[in-house]
Amino acid sequence: MSGNGIRDLTSLDRVIHEPARLMIMTVLYAVEEADFVYLQRECGLTQGNLSSHLTKLEEASYLTITKTFKGKYPLTVCKLTRKGAEAFRAYSEKMRLVTGGLSVANQNK
Amino acid sequence: MLSPADSPSLPIRETEERAWRYWFSDGLATLVAGFTCLLIAWFLLLNGHKPATPFSIGVTFVLLGMYFVFLLRQRQIVEWLKSRITYPRTGYVRTPYFGEDESQSLDLTVLSMGGADATREQEWKRVHEDRKRRAVLAIVLSAGAMIALLLIRNPWICALTGAALSAALWIGARKDQRLSWIVLAGFPFLGVYLTIFRYGNAPGPDRAAYFLAGAGILFVAEGAVTLIRYLRKNPRPRENEA
Numbered sequence: 026m027s028g029n030g031i032r033d034l035t036s037l038d039r040v041i042h043e044p045a046r047l048m049i050m051t052v053l054y055a056v057e058e059a060d061f062v063y064l065q066r067e068c069g070l071t072q073g074n075l076s077s078h079l080t081k082l083e084e085a086s087y088l089t090i091t092k093t094f095k096g097k098y099p100l101t102v103c104k105l106t107r108k109g110a111e112a113f114r115a116y117s118e119k120m121r122l123v124t125g126g127l128s129v130a131n132q133n134k
Numbered sequence: 135m136l137s138p139a140d141s142p143s144l145p146i147r148e149t150e151e152r153a154w155r156y157w158f159s160d161g162l163a164t165l166v167a168g169f170t171c172l173l174i175a176w177f178l179l180l181n182g183h184k185p186a187t188p189f190s191i192g193v194t195f196v197l198l199g200m201y202f203v204f205l206l207r208q209r210q211i212v213e214w215l216k217s218r219i220t221y222p223r224t225g226y227v228r229t230p231y232f233g234e235d236e237s238q239s240l241d242l243t244v245l246s247m248g249g250a251d252a253t254r255e256q257e258w259k260r261v262h263e264d265r266k267r268r269a270v271l272a273i274v275l276s277a278g279a280m281i282a283l284l285l286i287r288n289p290w291i292c293a294l295t296g297a298a299l300s301a302a303l304w305i306g307a308r309k310d311q312r313l314s315w316i317v318l319a320g321f322p323f324l325g326v327y328l329t330i331f332r333y334g335n336a337p338g339p340d341r342a343a344y345f346l347a348g349a350g351i352l353f354v355a356e357g358a359v360t361l362i363r364y365l366r367k368n369p370r371p372r373e374n375e376a
Contacts, residue, residue, distance in 0.1 A: 047144075051144050051145065051146060052153075054149075055146045055147070055149035055150040055153065056149070056153045056227050056229055056230070057228040057229060057230050058227070059153075059225065059226065059228070060221070060227070062222075062223075062224065062225030062226070063156075063224065064225070065225070067152070095213070095217035095221055095226060096217035097218075098217050098218070098222050100221065100226055117144055120144075
């Protein structure tokens with residue numbers, strides 16, 4: 026954080042801040058790669074919803090989408106890019122500082 | 135007072151653990167491990183005390199070849215099965231543990247922390263070291279039990295080996311995958327069964343072969359039950375749904 030207090034919240038990455046995209050980023054950050062079906066099951070999103078969020082994340086260069094095959098089964102494999110991992114880390118750090126402040130405030134009440 | 139590091143954070147570790155457990159959720163890895171045990175047992179029994187014939191030598195070579203394929207390509211075999219059974223149903227995921235380059239997974243762990251949050255970094259390291267420590271302990275205990283089974287000619291050695299292997303499996307896998315009673319109770323039961331029927335007095339390789347055959351049957355049973363449960367829970371999607 027740059028130390029501007031509450032104004033730092035405006036610098037949160039809005040691409041990641043959306044809940045569905047945050048779920049997708051969290052899953053992809055924790056694993057090496059995952060396909061569309063796995064992401065859909067983990068995040069509980071519909072096909073259309075997941076597809077549109079993946080496109081947004083791909084446009085931001087936060088992930089790569091590769092169409093491939095495992096045997097005869099076609100896979101749409103999603104993988105976080107280095108830029109995506111760094112953006113997620115920065116976002117996570119900012120959020121932790123914000124919620125850390127919240128915990129302190131709750132204790133003082 | 136709570137520090138920022140104590141504040142709620144994103145469930146990265148839980149997600150990673152779920153992905154790791156997902157590998158075992160269909161029972162295929164256990165099934166393949168069971169077949170590997172059966173192959174070794176068959177190989178040991180065939181090479182017992184019978185006179186060698188061209189046929190038995192041929193079978194021995196085939197079994198040995200299959201055993202090495204299973205041993206060296208176990209993960210690829212499981213992946214191949216998963217690509218036909220699991221991925222079309224519940225999807226594909228690769229955890230950092232199965233990276234092409236093992237150092238990559240280590241990099242990912244280090245990179246993911248960015249050095250900014252020491253508490254989380256320590257937590258990740260602790261989890262990985264704990265997993266490695268449990269795996270090493272389980273391997274040492276299993277290897278010790280199998281060597282004792284090979285060398286010590288005593289009726290009770292089978293029962294002791296069964297108990298030791300059950301403990302080793304519990305230590306190695308208790309936090310990562312759910313172990314069913316088939317394996318946990320099965321190994322001591324197998325040991326007691328072999329003791330009662332005096333297999334403990336058989337020559338060393340035979341004792342090991344009988345034990346491995348029993349272990350293979352247990353793993354195959356465990357894998358089959360898990361696979362049936364998985365298939366019932368996750369029917370194959372129709373073409374238009376895929």
